[in-house]
Amino acid sequence: MTNNDWLIILGLVIIFALAMYAVILWRRVWRNQQLLTRKEEERNVRLEGDIRILAQSLVTGQLPVIEGAIRIKVLLDNYSGARRADLDVRVFETIYDATAHIPTHQAWKDLPKAQRKLHERQMETLEAQHRSEVEQVARVLSNGVRPDDQGAAGRRQTAE
Numbered sequence: 001m002t003n004n005d006w007l008i009i010l011g012l013v014i015i016f017a018l019a020m021y022a023v024i025l026w027r028r029v030w031r032n033q034q035l036l037t038r039k040e041e042e043r044n045v046r047l048e049g050d051i052r053i054l055a056q057s058l059v060t061g062q063l064p065v066i067e068g069a070i071r072i073k074v075l076l077d078n079y080s081g082a083r084r085a086d087l088d089v090r091v092f093e094t095i096y097d098a099t100a101h102i103p104t105h106q107a108w109k110d111l112p113k114a115q116r117k118l119h120e121r122q123m124e125t126l127e128a129q130h131r132s133e134v135e136q137v138a139r140v141l142s143n144g145v146r147p148d149d150q151g152a153a154g155r156r157q158t159a160e
Contacts, residue, residue, distance in 0.1 A: 044081035048145045051075045055141035058134065065127045069095040069134050072141065084147050087140060091133045098126055 051072055058068035073092035102119045103111060111119075 040080060044079055047075050047079045048081070051079065051141055051145055055138040058138040059142055065131050065134050066095060066099060066123045068138065069130075070099065072138070076145075079145060082146050084140065084145065087137070087145070089137060091130050091137055095126055095130060095134070099123065 054063060054068055054072050054075070057063040058065065058072070063071075069092045073089065073096045076089055076092065099122075102108075102123070108116065
């Protein structure tokens with residue numbers, strides 16, 4: 001065998017090794033994509049269940065309208081799955097935007113009483129203006145977020 005033959009064989013071995021390495025890397029990428037897809041779906045199912053619970057609590061009066069609208073809006077912002085065609089959540093965004101400047105938690109407690117009363121009146125006005133629309137959208141959400149929805153509960157029953 002000549003030097004050229006050895007160089008050709010060495011070149012083929014290197015090409016084969018690089019091809020195998022590329023296959024290994026591609027399989028890792030594919031597995032990672034599958035894992036991310038599965039985690040996103042699990043997250044969406046969890047968020048969907050939380051949205052459904054909040055919507056049902058809002059409809060039954062167990063959750064204040066303003067607080068429920070804000071919480072549902074935040075969960076919907078994080079939900080990335082398919083949505084029902086009849087789902088119009090602009091009212092949640094309206095309430096969220098109108099209350100974004102109001103302090104929460106300790107900052108709320110630290111406010112002077114007069115400022116708290118002012119914010120409370122603003123929230124009462126928002127609630128009066130949007131209560132029926134919020135409850136209507138919450139009723140739709142209490143049946144699920146997905147188009148084919150029986151929601152997470154329906155998928156759990158199907159799996160059993």
